[in-house]
Amino acid sequence: MAKTEIRIIEASAVTETVKKLYMDMNYFIGDDIMQALKKAESTESSQTGKSVLSQLIENNGIAAAEEIPICQDTGMAVLFVEYGERVVIDGGSFEDAVQEGVRRAYIDGYLRKSVVDDPVFDRVNTRDNTPAIIYTTIVPGDKINILAGCKGFGSENMSAIKMLTPSAGVQGVKQFILDAVRYAGPNPCPPIVVGVGIGGTFEKAAMLAKKATLRPINTDNPDERYAALERELLEEINKMGFGPAGLGGDNTALGVNIEYYPTHIAGMPVAVNICCHAARHKQAQI
Amino acid sequence: MVKKITLPLTDEVIAQLHAGDSVLISGTMLTGRDAAHKRLFELLEKGEKLPVDISGEVIYYVGPAPAKPGHAVGPAGPTSSYRMDKYTPALLDRGLKAMIGKGKRNSEVVEAMKRNGCVYFAAIGGAAALISRSIKKSEVLAYEDLGTEAIYRFTVEDFPAIVAIDSNGNSVLAEGK
Numbered sequence: 001m002a003k004t005e006i007r008i009i010e011a012s013a014v015t016e017t018v019k020k021l022y023m024d025m026n027y028f029i030g031d032d033i034m035q036a037l038k039k040a041e042s043t044e045s046s047q048t049g050k051s052v053l054s055q056l057i058e059n060n061g062i063a064a065a066e067e068i069p070i071c072q073d074t075g076m077a078v079l080f081v082e083y084g085e086r087v088v089i090d091g092g093s094f095e096d097a098v099q100e101g102v103r104r105a106y107i108d109g110y111l112r113k114s115v116v117d118d119p120v121f122d123r124v125n126t127r128d129n130t131p132a133i134i135y136t137t138i139v140p141g142d143k144i145n146i147l148a149g150c151k152g153f154g155s156e157n158m159s160a161i162k163m164l165t166p167s168a169g170v171q172g173v174k175q176f177i178l179d180a181v182r183y184a185g186p187n188p189c190p191p192i193v194v195g196v197g198i199g200g201t202f203e204k205a206a207m208l209a210k211k212a213t214l215r216p217i218n219t220d221n222p223d224e225r226y227a228a229l230e231r232e233l234l235e236e237i238n239k240m241g242f243g244p245a246g247l248g249g250d251n252t253a254l255g256v257n258i259e260y261y262p263t264h265i266a267g268m269p270v271a272v273n274i275c276c277h278a279a280r281h282k283q284a285q286i
Numbered sequence: 287m288v289k290k291i292t293l294p295l296t297d298e299v300i301a302q303l304h305a306g307d308s309v310l311i312s313g314t315m316l317t318g319r320d321a322a323h324k325r326l327f328e329l330l331e332k333g334e335k336l337p338v339d340i341s342g343e344v345i346y347y348v349g350p351a352p353a354k355p356g357h358a359v360g361p362a363g364p365t366s367s368y369r370m371d372k373y374t375p376a377l378l379d380r381g382l383k384a385m386i387g388k389g390k391r392n393s394e395v396v397e398a399m400k401r402n403g404c405v406y407f408a409a410i411g412g413a414a415a416l417i418s419r420s421i422k423k424s425e426v427l428a429y430e431d432l433g434t435e436a437i438y439r440f441t442v443e444d445f446p447a448i449v450a451i452d453s454n455g456n457s458v459l460a461e462g463k
Contacts, residue, residue: 114434246389
């Protein structure tokens with residue numbers, strides 16, 4: 001029987017990769033968002049809305065040119081990792097290497113430290129933006145794929161989850177998503193990106209919704225029925241009239257991304273993770 | 287038409303500001319967000335003296351990112367205002383004149399604004415790099431231990447904002463359909 005080959009990856013390589021992901025995503029907005037902002041600016045009928053969009057485009061240009069964060073809320077770090085089962089980390093643990101990458105990005109990159117140690121009682125800032133939240137899946141192979149995001153909390157606070165049951169149907173799903181966006185209104189820095197997770201269990205739906213916010217908005221769900229639902233929801237949201245910065249207009253959302261997963265015969269959980277227009281995400285393979 | 291206004295705000299200037307007006311603000315303002323508001327509020331409840339005089343002041347709801355060398359301040363856009371709603375009426379009753387943030391306010395805040403003749407400005411959420419160009423100087427006034435959440439004094443020139451809710455309680459924030 002052939003011996004399984006392992007691949008050794010230095011912990012420092014993981015740290016460097018994560019550090020670069022976080023600095024880059026905070027300085028350089030993705031093409032998907034920039035194109036969507038430009039399209040929104042050209043179609044916006046509100047003069048105030050148009051002006052807001054043009055300032056956001058200018059803002060993103062300044063951030064990239066000066067290598068400073070797009071938004072002062074450089075978020076809490078969330079990483080989805082596909083860890084190839086033939087990889088062995090040398091010189092430290094994978095977890096520590098990732099946390100160190102986040103730490104160095106936030107300290108060396110002049111990113112804001114927004115994490116407190118204890119959520120209820122102490123609320124003391126950890127001063128290096130750790131811990132990051134890491135979701136790891138073990139996959140075949142000898143690579144590590146990292147999908148990283150930084151999540152600002154102005155929009156995170158506007159997110160919602162509901163354990164719908166099967167009789168609610170697609171109508172119930174739509175209603176819940178639209179209600180969440182309407183409730184959020186001008187607060188989450190519109191034009192927003194709406195990440196939706198449907199199915200699985202309570203926490204799986206929420207994780208899928210987070211992952212959906214990290215998918216480029218110029219991509220569709222591969223299942224045409226879900227892709228159609230994404231388009232329909234985007235259209236409905238943009239009829240709400242909140243507009244850029246919540247000051248009125250046609251562009252309340254830039255995109256709606258849905259991710260789904262098998263679920264229980266009794267359930268149909270739906271999670272809505274709202275993201276601001278500074279939808280920062282980046283991926284890397286080691 | 288953009289109105290240029292200079293701080294401190296007088297009652298005459300506030301009376302002329304209407305929901306929807308675009309303004310460019312110059313002068314000095316305080317910053318403060320969740321943690322600083324909580325501390326100020328708790329001092330007021332205990333009847334103790336505040337570490338900064340808020341009378342006649344403008345508070346900008348912001349937690350700036352660190353400044354790169356050579357920059358006066360890091361990116362510094364507004365944070366969501368509703369989280370300060372619990373503490374705001376008490377501050378307005380003590381002489382705070384204006385707030386800069388983003389998003390909705392509750393009815394208690396709007397009533398306190400009308401009662402005291404105050405104004406709420408919206409800055410563009412997420413335009414932090416752009417906004418920081420109008421901030422010329424930043425110094426910590428109180429609560430340094432809070433880091434980004436400390437109370438700073440910003441010196442600004444032509445800081446861009448929109449009158450979101452005026453002193454009559456009129457709002458330009460979209461209600462949604």
